[in-house]
Amino acid sequence: MARVAFVTGGTRGIGYAICQRLQNEGIRVAAGYSGNDEAAQACARDLKCMVVKGNVGNFEDCKRAVELVEQELGPVDILVNNAGITRDGVFHKMTPEQWSDVIRVNMDSVFNMTRQVIEGMRDRGWGRIINISSINGQKGQIGQTNYSAAKAGMIGFTKALALENARKGVTVNCIAPGYIDTEMVQAVPENVLQSIISQIPVGRLGKGEEIADMVAFLAGEHAGYVTGATLSLNGGQYMVG
DSSP: OOEEETTTOSSSSHHHHHHHHHTTTTEEEEEEEESHHHHHHHHHHOOEEHHHEEESSSSSHHHHHHHHHHHHHHOEEEEEOOOOOOOOOOOOOOOOOOOOOOOIIIIHHHHHHHHHHHHHHHHHEEEEEEEEHHHHHHHOOTOOHHHHHHHHHHHHHHHHHHHGGGGGGEEEEEEEEEEBOOOOTTTOOHHHHHHHTTTSSSSSOOOOOHHHHHHHHHGGGTTOOOOOOOESSSTTOOOOO
């Protein structure tokens, strides 16, 4: 029987590429989203996948979303924690709302979603949890203390949860993308974008499909010996030993 995957933030950008790639692997996919109904409808239409609306920063919303997916597709075998937002600003001017919004959506969501599926994965003796962090969670970034803190927190979460579940057949891994060619990055002013690209040794932005390929590997049957890892996909911009 086909595996079931739930991808948060799955209807646009990197999340959409992940959903498409997992579908191509024969996995039954549900894409979570929070606000853009038009993009969600397009995703459902184009990929023929289930879409589920909800707030990943809210525990009860996550519980309801997972229950809907399990009723429609079956137990969740693969969880991709991809949803995220930015509320940038230098720390000495950052508001409590800027801080808490980012921590809630980018960090609390990882607990909220993973908590819904971890017991079932342990009981079945198989599971894949893949957390999408960021290069800025590894090296930091001016104007992103909130975002960098949340994305760094995902890396620590990944390591600890991997240790807890290794003997249960559940792997937990993290991907830290660099700058990827998405709507968010393309919205950056041209001069700033060119400055970013000039700092990337391979000389270009990454592609959502390249992140999706790594997710597909980690989600597959041949990745059972990979757990607790953080894989950097950033074109050489930040090299971690």
